[in-house]
Structure formats: C-alpha cells, structure tokens
Amino acid sequence: xxxxxxxxxxxxxxxxxxxxxxxxxxxxxxxxxxxxxxxxxxxxxxxxxxxxxxxxxxxxxxxxxxxxxxxxxxxxxxxxxxxxxxxxxxxxxxxxxxxxxxxxxxxxxxxxxxxxxxxxxxxxxxxxxxxxxxxxxxxxxxxxxxxxxxxxxxxxxxxxxxxxxxxxxxxxxxxxxxxxxxxxxxxxxxxxxxxxxxxxxxxxxxxxxxxxxxxxxxxxxxxxxxxxxxxxxxxxxxxxxxxxxxxxxxxxxxxxxxxxxxxxxxxxxxxxxxxxxxxxxxxxxxxxxxxxxxxxxxxxxxxxxxxxxxxxxxxxxxxxxxxxxxxxxxxxxxxxxxxxxxxxxxxxxxxxxxxxxxxxxxxxxxxxxxxxxxxxxxxxxxxxxxxxxxxxxxxxxxxxxxxxxxxxxxxxxxxxxxxxxxxxxxxxxxxxxxxxxxxxxxxxxxxxxxxxxxxxxxxxxxxxxxxxxxxxxxxxxxxxxxxxxxxxxxxxxxxxxxxxxxxxxxxxxxxxxxxxxxxxxxxxxxxxxxxxxxxxxxxxxxxxxxxxxxxxxxxxxxxx
Numbered sequence: 001x002x003x004x005x006x007x008x009x010x011x012x013x014x015x016x017x018x019x020x021x022x023x024x025x026x027x028x029x030x031x032x033x034x035x036x037x038x039x040x041x042x043x044x045x046x047x048x049x050x051x052x053x054x055x056x057x058x059x060x061x062x063x064x065x066x067x068x069x070x071x072x073x074x075x076x077x078x079x080x081x082x083x084x085x086x087x088x089x090x091x092x093x094x095x096x097x098x099x100x101x102x103x104x105x106x107x108x109x110x111x112x113x114x115x116x117x118x119x120x121x122x123x124x125x126x127x128x129x130x131x132x133x134x135x136x137x138x139x140x141x142x143x144x145x146x147x148x149x150x151x152x153x154x155x156x157x158x159x160x161x162x163x164x165x166x167x168x169x170x171x172x173x174x175x176x177x178x179x180x181x182x183x184x185x186x187x188x189x190x191x192x193x194x195x196x197x198x199x200x201x202x203x204x205x206x207x208x209x210x211x212x213x214x215x216x217x218x219x220x221x222x223x224x225x226x227x228x229x230x231x232x233x234x235x236x237x238x239x240x241x242x243x244x245x246x247x248x249x250x251x252x253x254x255x256x257x258x259x260x261x262x263x264x265x266x267x268x269x270x271x272x273x274x275x276x277x278x279x280x281x282x283x284x285x286x287x288x289x290x291x292x293x294x295x296x297x298x299x300x301x302x303x304x305x306x307x308x309x310x311x312x313x314x315x316x317x318x319x320x321x322x323x324x325x326x327x328x329x330x331x332x333x334x335x336x337x338x339x340x341x342x343x344x345x346x347x348x349x350x351x352x353x354x355x356x357x358x359x360x361x362x363x364x365x366x367x368x369x370x371x372x373x374x375x376x377x378x379x380x381x382x383x384x385x386x387x388x389x390x391x392x393x394x395x396x397x398x399x400x401x402x403x404x405x406x407x408x409x410x411x412x413x414x415x416x417x418x419x420x421x422x423x424x425x426x427x428x429x430x431x432x433x434x435x436x437x438x439x440x441x442x443x444x445x446x447x448x449x450x451x452x453x454x455x456x457x458x459x460x461x462x463x464x465x466x467x468x469x470x471x472x473x474x475x476x477x478x479x480x481x482x483x484x485x486x487x488x489x490x491x492x493x494x495x496x497x498x499x500x501x502x503x504x505x506x507x508x509x510x511x512x513x514x515x516x517x518x519x520x521x522x523x524x525x526x527x528x529x530x531x532x533x534x535x536x537x538x539x540x541x542x543x544x545x546x547x548x549x550x551x552x553x554x555x556x557x558x559x560x
Contacts, residue, residue, distance in 0.1 A: 046095060047092060047095050050089075050091050050092035050095060051088075051092050053088040053109075054085055054088040054092055056133070057084040057085040057088060057116060058081075058085045060081045061078055061082050064077065064078050064081070065078075073123055076119075077119050080115070080116050080119055081116055081120070083112070083116075084112055084113060084116040088109065091105065091109055106144075107149055107152075107153075110137070110153050111153070114137055114160070115160075117130070117133045117134055117157075118134075118157070118161065118164060120133075121133075121134070121161065121164055122164045122167070122168075126164045126165045134157050134161055137153065138153065138154050138157050138158075141153040142154065253270045253273075254270070255267075255273075255278055255280060256298075257278075257295060257334065257338070260334075262282070262293065262295075262335070262338075262340050263330060263332050263333075263334070264286065264330065265283065265291060265340075266282060266284075266285050267282050267293060268281040268282060268283065276296060276297050276299075276300050276306070277294050277295060277297060278294070278295055278297065279292055279293065279294045280292070280293045280294075281345065282342060289329070290345040291329055291330075291343060291344060291345050292342070292343050292344070292345045293340055293341070294340065294343070295334065295339065295340045296310060296338060298338065301337065307339055310341070311331065314328060314331045315331075317385075318331075319383060320376075320379050320380055320385075322375055322376050323407055324372045324375045324376035324379075325376045325409065325410060326343050326344055326346065326409055326410075326411060327344045328341065328343055329344060346396055346398040346409060347399045348396060348406065349396070349397055350392060350393050350395060350397070351392035351395040351396075351460070351464070352391075352392035352393045355392060355464065360465060360466065361464045363465070363497050363531045365464075366461060366527075367524075367527065367528050367531060368408070369395065369408050369461075370457065370461055370527055371524050371528075372408035372409075373390070373395060373408055373410055373457055374457065374520035374521050374523065377390075377410065377450075377457065377520045378519065380410075381453070381519070381520070386448055386450055386453055387412075387453050387456070388438075388442065388448060388452060388453070388456075389434055389437075390410070390437060390456035390457055390460065391434045391437040391456070393411075394410060394412050395408055395409075395410060395460065396410075396411055397409075435480050435483075436459070436469055436479055437459045438455075438483060439455035439456060439513070440483055440484045440511045440513075443480040443483045443484050444484060450519065450520070451516050451517075454516055454517050454519065454523055455508065455509065455510075457508070457523065458505060458508030459471070461505065461508065461527065462488060462491060462505055465494075465495050465497065465501070466491050466494035466495050468494060484511070485511075485555055485556055486553075486556065487509075487551065487554050487555075488552065488553070489552060490552035490553065491505050491552075498532070498533040499533075500529070500530035500531075500533050500534070501527070501531060503530065503539065503540055503547075504526050504535060504539070504543070506546055506547050507526070507539065507542060507546065508523050508527075510546060511556050515542070515546055526539055
C-alpha cells in the first residue's frame with residue numbers, strides 16, 4: 001500500500017446533479033471539430049450568398065424594364081431572374097435558423113443562380129460587367145466542403161460562358177457590348193478570343209483560389225484544434241502532478257501515532273493523509289516486515305457506521321485472493337481506540353506518476369494494465385465489492401522484491417467506500433468518486449454496480465492510449481456534465497492502433513450501462529482482440545450502432 005489516502009464514500013443518497021443535467025454544456029469544452037466549424041461558417045456564407053442573389057436578381061429584374069428594346073429574350077430573362085429572386089429569397093428565409101444547409105438544396109440554388117447569370121451574360125454581352133458575377137459563383141462553391149459540387153458548378157460556369165462567347169462569335173447571339181462590337185466590326189476575332197480567354201483564366205484562377213483558401217483554413221483550424229488538445233493534455237498532467245505533490249508534501253511527516261506501537265506494529269512517519277484517514281509506514285515488531293498502516297482520524301471515531309464499515313470492508317478485502325490486490329496483513333484497534341488496517345507496503349510507482357514521464361503507453365503495456373486491473377476487479381466484483389474510485393492514482397505498478405515481473409495492483413478496495421471529507425469526493429452523500437473517472441450513473445448519484453467500474457477502467461484506458469482524458473471540464477460540475485451528456489473526441493484522432501480499438505472504447509464508454517461491456521473481463525478480452533484487429537463481429541456491429549446514434553464529440557441526451 002502506498003501513501004494514497006483518498007477514499008470513496010458509501011452508497012449515494014440525497015441530492016443528485018439533476019439540477020445541472022439539462023441545458024447547455026457549462027464547461028464550454030464541447031467545441032466543434034474543424035469540419036463542423038467550417039460547416040457552421042459555411043451556413044453563414046450561404047445565407048449571405050442567398051441574400052446577395054436575391055438582391056442582385058431583383059435589381060436585374062427592375063433594370064431590365066428600362067431597356068428600350070424588349071424582344072422575347074428580354075422577357076425570358078426577366079422571368080428567369082424573377083424566379084431566381086423568389087427561390088433565393090425563400091431559401092434565405094428558411095436558412096436563417098439553420099447551422100448549415102442540405103447539400104442538395106445548396107446545389108440546386110447554385111445551378112439556378114449560375115444559369116440565370118449565364119442567361120444575363122448572353123443577353124447583355126459576354127464581356128459586359130454582368131460577367132463579373134461568374135467568378136464570384138465559382139469562388140463561393142470552390143470554398144465549399146464538396147469537391148464534386150465545386151467541380152460541377154465550375155464546369156457549368158466555364159462551359160456555359162465559353163458557349164456564350166462561341167455563339168456571340170458566330171453571330172448567333174446579339175452583341176450589345178461596345179468592346180465586342182468593335183472587335184467584330186473590324187473582324188478582330190483574335191481580340192475577342194483573347195478577351196474571352198482572359199475571363200476563362202479568371203474563372204480557373206478563382207476556382208483554385210477558393211480550394212486553396214479552404215485548405216489553408218482547414219489547416220489553420222486543425223492546428224488550432226491540435227494546440228487546444230496539447231493544452232488539455234498539459235492541464236491533465238498538471239492536475240495529476242498537483243495531486244501527487246499534495247500527497248508528497250504529506251509524506252515523511254510526524255503523525256499522532258508516529259513513534260508508538262499499534263498492536264504488533266511499530267509506527268513510523270506518515271506517508272499519506274486524507275480527510276478521514278492517515279497512512280503510516282510501519283514495521284512488525286517481531287518479524288521486521290514492512291507495512292502500510294491506515295488509521296481513521298479521531299474526528300470520525302464517534303461515527304459508529306464509519307467504524308463498522310471500516311472493519312467490514314477490511315474483512316472483505318482480506319478475503320480477496322488475487323496477486324493484483326493489496327494484501328491485508330492485520331487489523332484491530334490502537335491503545336487509544338483508533339481503528340487500524342495494516343497492508344503490504346508496495347515499491348514502485350502509480351500510473352499517474354508514469355503518465356507524467358510519458359503521456360501515453362504502448363498497446364502492449366495497456367493490455368497488461370487492463371488485464372491485471374480486470375483480474376483484481378473481477379475478484380472484487382465476485383465478492384460483491386464495487387471499487388467506485390478507479391483512477392491512475394489507484395493503479396500501482398509494483399516491483400517484486402524477488403526480482404519477479406512487475407505487477408499492476410489496484411489500491412483502496414472496500415475501505416474506499418468511506419467518503420473522505422476534504423478529499424476528491426463531494427459531501428453530503430450526493431456524488432461519490434473522482435469526477436474525471438466516474439461513470440454516468442455515479443455522476444447522477446444513482447446506485448452503482450460492477451458496470452460502473454467497467455466504465456472507469458474504460459476512462460483510464462482511453463487516457464493511456466490517447467494521452468488525453470476523455471472528460472475534462474473546467475470544474476467538477478462541468479466534468480460530470482460531460483460524463484453524463486457528452487461523447488469524448490474520437491480516439492482514432494490521437495492514436496495509431498487498429499480501428500477496432502475505437503469500437504471497443506465506444507462500448508466501454510457507453511452512457512447507457514446496458515450497452516456497455518457487462519464485466520471488466522469481457523472488456524479486457526475485447527480490447528486484446530481489438531488491438532489484433534479481431535474484434536468479434538457482434539461487438540463491431542454493436543459499437544457501430546452506438547456510434548450511429550451517439551457519435552464521438554456529440555451531445556447525448558439519453559439517460560444511463
């Protein structure tokens with residue numbers, strides 16, 4: 001046992017976080033991914049473009065009425081511009097409340113506006129000022145998210161304009177532009193071809209400028225997203241470092257039992273301290289065996305339920321037979337009536353310390369961690385114990401004194417159900433656990449079962465594989481909101497493991513515990529298969545079905 005003195009509380013009761021279980025995400029951390037941000041920006045651009053198309057086509061209808069000659073083509077163009085004005089106006093009105101528009105609707109509007117512009121160019125003149133509208137149309141669609149749509153509109157505009165110039169050169173379209181009339185009257189067809197070709201060059205340049213601008217915008221936003229993720233990762237490491245620093249500052253201090261004998265143990269310095277307990281380094285008076293001794297604070301000795309729970313859970317913990325569970329060596333009362341629990345003293349480092357040295361672990365290391373932890377948790381679950389506070393500080397890589405292989409140990413079984421005031425837990429019996437690693441049902445203050453530990457092990461797994469926590473609000477309330485209502489970012493964006501690993505993580509982090517892996521052993525086996533790319537088809541289907549309704553990064557309203 002190390003100096004880890006944080007503990008869990010008993011069964012939750014009273015208030016639950018329902019007061020903040022609805023409404024907007026208070027953390028503000030569920031920011032859109034780069035593509036979604038561009039879609040939102042695209043919606044704003046589309047509404048602006050529709051408004052411009054409505055105004056320009058309306059002005060065109062009015063301007064045409066001042067023409068001296070009004071042939072049939074005049075009225076056909078007037079009707080076409082009127083339709084464009086009406087359709088664009090109605091589309092603008094319907095798009096005002098939408099973040100982005102359906103692709104088919106945007107394409108239909110684009111085709112209508114392009115054909116109207118080409119008709120106007122044919123009527124007024126291929127080198128008139130009306131032709132300036134065409135590059136704007138090309139640029140707008142080139143900046144869009146659909147390459148096919150951009151190419152289609154570019155081809156329609158370029159081919160359509162070339163057709164108008166060709167018809168004008170052949171005398172099939174009446175020319176009203178003075179520059180074109182001058183070129184034709186002097187039979188200067190090369191001049192007309194040059195001027196028409198210039199507009200075509202402008203169209204091509206506009207298209208590539210739009211695509212290049214979009215790529216640059218995407219690159220900038222992805223870099224911004226990467227920077228944000230780096231900050232999140234540093235914040236997570238800093239928070240873990242602060243917690244370790246607090247424990248380190250408590251270590252090596254003289255406690256109220258230091259220098260005394262408690263039962264058969266000679267008590268040394270404090271190696272950890274929490275709100276309701278202290279952990280001392282101790283040595284057996286006869287055998288010299290080292291131990292970690294945990295004692296309750298005198299402030300809670302007057303609470304019979306705490307004392308009874310301490311010994312009840314101590315008895316259960318001592319019955320857990322697993323190399324991945326800390327051994328209970330002794331328990332009893334000190335001379336002053338203080339309950340104590342002596343456990344083996346471990347040498348090594350906990351996961352939080354290892355994650356400070358490197359932010360993530362290899363898949364083989366993760367599989368070993370999950371396998372060892374699932375063995376310990378399975379042993380506890382079969383004994384009716386739910387850990388409820390699984391986190392990096394409670395996962396310890398212990399060195400074997402006989403130079404055997406290092407084993408992961410799960411710390412603080414049983415006794416972790418005693419809520420420690422001033423520790424990582426909330427007060428009043430509302431919510432129990434460390435916010436960043438608790439399950440959705442835990443965050444709501446509901447009764448928990450072994451599937452809560454499954455979720456917490458999944459959170460730890462996501463953390464060590466991706467290098468970032470799946471849930472990280474600016475405070476505990478915001479973090480619990482994310483756990484209940486927000487899917488983490490897609491882990492595939494931060495790791496190189498097989499795609500099946502993403503699916504395994506989706507299942508283990510399901511908000512609804514009925515859709516989650518039902519045991520830690522099931523998750524451990526599935527993760528090992530996923531790393532090999534051999535996840536069972538039924539699990540793949542279940543994960544894909546889950547992600548279809550609750551995709552990564554989305555807000556989830558379903559109740560767990």
